Amino acid sequence: MAEPRLIEISPVTRVEGHGKVTIHLDADGRVDEARLHIVEFRGFERFIRGRLLWEVPVIVQRLCGICPVSHHLAAAKAMDMICGVDELPPTAEKMRRLMHYGQVMQSHVLHFFHLAAPDFLFGFGAPAEKRNIFEVIREQPELGRRAILMRKFGQDIIEATAGKKIHGTAAIPGGINRNLPIEKRDAFLKDIAEMEDWALDALKLARDYTLEHAELVGHFASFPSHYMSLVRPSDGALDLYHGNLRALASNGDTIFDQLPYDRYHEVLVEDVRSWSYMKFPFIEKLGPLTGWYRVGPLARMNTVDLIDTPRANAARDELMASDGDITQAVLANHWARMIEVLHCVEKIRELLHDPDLQGTDLKATGERREEGIGVIEAPRGNLIHHYQVDENDQVTYCNLIVSTTHNNEGMNRAVKDVAVQQLSGQPEITETMLNQVEVAIRAYDPCLSCATHALGQMPLQVELIDAAGTVIDSRVRDA
Amino acid sequence: MSDFTFTIDGTEITAKEGQTIMDAADDAGIYVPRLCDHEGLRHQGGCRVCTVKADGRSVSACTQPAAPGLTVENETPHINKLRRDLVEMLFHEGNHLCPICEASGNCELQAMAYRLDMTAPTKFPYLEPCRPVDASHPDIALDTNRCISCGRCIRASQDVDGKGVFGYVGRGIHRHVAANGEDLSHTDAEVTDFAISSEVCPVGCIIRKRIGFATPIGEREFDKGLIGHKISAKRDD
Numbered sequence: 001m002a003e004p005r006l007i008e009i010s011p012v013t014r015v016e017g018h019g020k021v022t023i024h025l026d027a028d029g030r031v032d033e034a035r036l037h038i039v040e041f042r043g044f045e046r047f048i049r050g051r052l053l054w055e056v057p058v059i060v061q062r063l064c065g066i067c068p069v070s071h072h073l074a075a076a077k078a079m080d081m082i083c084g085v086d087e088l089p090p091t092a093e094k095m096r097r098l099m100h101y102g103q104v105m106q107s108h109v110l111h112f113f114h115l116a117a118p119d120f121l122f123g124f125g126a127p128a129e130k131r132n133i134f135e136v137i138r139e140q141p142e143l144g145r146r147a148i149l150m151r152k153f154g155q156d157i158i159e160a161t162a163g164k165k166i167h168g169t170a171a172i173p174g175g176i177n178r179n180l181p182i183e184k185r186d187a188f189l190k191d192i193a194e195m196e197d198w199a200l201d202a203l204k205l206a207r208d209y210t211l212e213h214a215e216l217v218g219h220f221a222s223f224p225s226h227y228m229s230l231v232r233p234s235d236g237a238l239d240l241y242h243g244n245l246r247a248l249a250s251n252g253d254t255i256f257d258q259l260p261y262d263r264y265h266e267v268l269v270e271d272v273r274s275w276s277y278m279k280f281p282f283i284e285k286l287g288p289l290t291g292w293y294r295v296g297p298l299a300r301m302n303t304v305d306l307i308d309t310p311r312a313n314a315a316r317d318e319l320m321a322s323d324g325d326i327t328q329a330v331l332a333n334h335w336a337r338m339i340e341v342l343h344c345v346e347k348i349r350e351l352l353h354d355p356d357l358q359g360t361d362l363k364a365t366g367e368r369r370e371e372g373i374g375v376i377e378a379p380r381g382n383l384i385h386h387y388q389v390d391e392n393d394q395v396t397y398c399n400l401i402v403s404t405t406h407n408n409e410g411m412n413r414a415v416k417d418v419a420v421q422q423l424s425g426q427p428e429i430t431e432t433m434l435n436q437v438e439v440a441i442r443a444y445d446p447c448l449s450c451a452t453h454a455l456g457q458m459p460l461q462v463e464l465i466d467a468a469g470t471v472i473d474s475r476v477r478d479a
Numbered sequence: 480m481s482d483f484t485f486t487i488d489g490t491e492i493t494a495k496e497g498q499t500i501m502d503a504a505d506d507a508g509i510y511v512p513r514l515c516d517h518e519g520l521r522h523q524g525g526c527r528v529c530t531v532k533a534d535g536r537s538v539s540a541c542t543q544p545a546a547p548g549l550t551v552e553n554e555t556p557h558i559n560k561l562r563r564d565l566v567e568m569l570f571h572e573g574n575h576l577c578p579i580c581e582a583s584g585n586c587e588l589q590a591m592a593y594r595l596d597m598t599a600p601t602k603f604p605y606l607e608p609c610r611p612v613d614a615s616h617p618d619i620a621l622d623t624n625r626c627i628s629c630g631r632c633i634r635a636s637q638d639v640d641g642k643g644v645f646g647y648v649g650r651g652i653h654r655h656v657a658a659n660g661e662d663l664s665h666t667d668a669e670v671t672d673f674a675i676s677s678e679v680c681p682v683g684c685i686i687r688k689r690i691g692f693a694t695p696i697g698e699r700e701f702d703k704g705l706i707g708h709k710i711s712a713k714r715d716d
C-alpha cells in the first residue's frame with residue numbers, strides 16, 4: 001500500500017508575498033486536505049500600541065507595499081471617528097476618494113496585466129519564462145504599453161492626492177492636508193478619455209476570455225460562497241470608500257444588511273488554526289463551518305444592487321446576467337476587476353470636474369472618542385481597521401482584518417478544489433498542475449506581504465514529503 | 480580690538496571682537512554644519528558636527544573664538560567625512576524611522592544626513608532603544624528614541640523659559656533627555672514654552688500634539704533647500 005504523501009509547493013510564485021502550499025494526500029493518493037500556510041507574522045497590532053493617534057495612518061502603510069493607500073485611508077477613517085469627526089469637509093472626502101480610485105485602478109491594472117494576463121494569453125501550461133509581463137509586451141506591444149500607462153495614471157493620481165506614489169501622508173485625522181491644484185487636474189483631464197477607452201478594451205478582454213472559457217472558468221476552483229462588502233447606505237450601490245456592511249448568501253439571500261461598520265464585531269468572529277498565523281473569520285450566526293465568506297471584486301459585484309456610473313453598471317449587468325456558475329467562479333474576479341477599473345475611471349472623471357477638489361476647508365474637528373473603526377473596500381476586498389486610544393492620544397488596542405484574511409478559507413478551498421481535480425491519483429507533478437494551484441490562489445490576489453513584506457518573483461520549489469516528513473521527491477522551478 | 484580678518488576655505492572674512500568662528504562665518508554667509516548650537520541659546524559644544532580645522536587643529540566652530548589671521552578649513556572631504564561619521568552614530572544610537580516620523584522634512588538630523596551625503600548607515604551597530612513615548616501631557620509628547628542629546632531643550636527651558644523642564648538621564652551613548660519629574664504631566668511645561676517650540680528640538684523628540692502630518696511632506700523646511708541654505712544665501716546676495 002502506498003505511503004501517505006505530502007506535496008509541497010513553496011513559495012508560490014507571482015503572489016505578492018511568500019506563501020507555502022501543502023497538499024495532503026491520503027494513503028491511496030487522494031487529496032485529503034490543502035493548506036495555504038501563512039507562516040510569517042509581522043506583529044503589527046502589537047507594534048502600533050503606544051504610538052500617537054495621528055501617526056497611525058502613516059505608520060500602517062508600512063504594513064504592506066501592495067496597497068498602502070487602503071491601509072492609510074482605513075486608518076484615517078478610524079482616526080476620524082476617534083477625533084469625533086463623522087463628516088469630513090467635502091474637499092477632504094473627495095480628495096480621499098480620488099486617491100482611493102487611483103489606487104484601486106492601478107492595483108487592478110497591475111494584477112490583470114502583470115500577474116494574470118500571461119495566463120490568459122499563453123495558458124496555464126506555458127513555461128515559466130513565458131508567463132510574465134515582458135512576454136506580454138513582446139507579443140502584444142500595444143497591450144503592454146497600455147498596461148504601463150494605465151498603471152502610471154493611477155499612480156500619478158495617488159501622488160497628486162497622497163503626496164507620494166507609494167507611502168503618502170495626506171489623510172490626517174479629520175481631513176486631508178492638501179487639495180488638488182488646477183494644473184494637476186487639467187493634466188489628468190487631458191488623459192481621462194483615453195483611460196476610459198482603454199478600460200473598456202481591457203474589460204472586453206476579460207469578459208471575452210471569461211465567456212469563451214466559460215467551461216473552464218465555471219469549473220476552475222469554483223464553488224458558491226457567501227459574499228460581504230460595503231454598500232452605499234441609500235441604495236445599495238457599489239461604494240469603494242464608504243458605506244454599510246452587507247453579506248449575502250450564494251443564492252442572494254440576505255445574511256445581514258446595511259449594518260454600520262462600527263458594529264462588524266457583532267457579526268464576524270475570527271477563528272485561529274494552529275498551522276497558520278492568518279486568522280479565519282466567519283459570520284457568527286452561521287458558525288465556522290458554513291459561515292465563511294469571500295470578499296473582493298467578484299464579491300462586490302454580487303453584493304451590490306447597482307453601480308452608480310453608467311458604463312460600469314452596464315458591464316456589471318452583463319456579468320450578473322451570465323450563467324450562474326460564472327458569478328461564483330473565482331476566475332471571474334478578473335472580469336469583475338476590469339468592471340471596477342472602468343468604474344474608477346468614471347469616478348475619477350466625475351471628481352476631476354468637481355470644484356470641491358480645489359476647496360481650502362481641509363479638516364474638521366469634533367469631540368474625542370476612545371474607539372475608532374475604519375472600513376474601506378480595498379482592491380482585494382473589505383478591509384477593517386479597529387483601534388482604541390487612551391486619553392493621552394496613545395493607541396492601546398488594534399485589530400485589523402485585511403482582505404486576504406477574509407478570503408483565507410476561500411483560498412484554501414480553491415487550492416483543494418484544484419488539487420482534487422488535478423493531482424489525485426497522479427504519480428507525477430506536472431508544470432500545469434502546479435501552475436493551476438498558483439492560479440487559483442492568485443485569482444484572490446492575496447496580499448501576502450501583509451505578513452511578509454517579501455516582494456518580487458521567487459523560485460518555485462515542489463517537494464513530495466511522506467507522512468513521516470521525509471522528502472521523497474522534489475522539483476524546483478526557477479523564477 | 481577692532482574688526483579683524485581671517486580665512487575660511489581660502490575666503491577672507493571679517494570678524495568682530497568676541498565672535499566665534501561660527502558667528503563670523505554666519506555673518507559672512509558661510510555655513511558651518513551644526514546640531515547642538517542654536518541661535519538665541521548659549522553655546523554648548525557638544526555634538527562636534529561643527530568641527531573645523533583652525534591652523535590645522537580640530538576645534539568646534541561654535542565655541543572657538545575667531546582670531547586674526549586664522550586659517551580655517553570647513554568644507555573639506557576629510558572634515559565632512561568626520562561629520563558624516565558623527566551623524567551616522569547619532570542615527571545608530573537612536574531609533575530613527577524617518578518614513579513614519581512627523582518631523583521628517585523639518586528634522587535637522589535628517590537634513591544633515593542629506594547634506595553630508597549619508598547614504599547607507601551600516602558601519603556601526605544599531606543600539607535600537609525602545610523607550611516608551613511619554614504622552615502624559617495634554618499638549619506635548621516626548622519620544623526620546625529620537626533624542627540626539629543636543630541639550631537645546633535643556634538650555635531653552637532653563638535660560639529662556641526660566642523653568643528646567645528637561646534634564647539628562649543615562650550615561651555615555653545611552654544618555655538622553657527626560658522630563659524633570661515623574662513624566663511630562665508632572666512638570667510645569669506648557670506648549671507655549673520656547674523649549675517646546677518647533678525651532679528648539681532639532682529632531683522629532685519633542686512633539687506638539689495633534690499637528691502630525693498637517694503640513695504635507697514636500698512643503699517642509701528642508702524641502703526648500705539643504706540645511707544651511709538660508710545662511711549661504713546671504714553670501715549669494
Ligand code: SF4
Nearest residue numbers: 575577580586682683
Ligand atoms: S527625528 Fe529626524 S532623523 Fe529621526 S526619524 Fe524623525 S525625521 Fe528621521
Ligand code: SF4
Nearest residue numbers: 626627629630632680
Ligand atoms: S529632546 Fe530634542 S532638543 Fe532636547 S536634547 Fe533631545 S534632541 Fe535635543
Ligand code: FES
Nearest residue numbers: 524525526527541
Ligand atoms: S554645533 Fe558646535 S559642537 Fe554642536
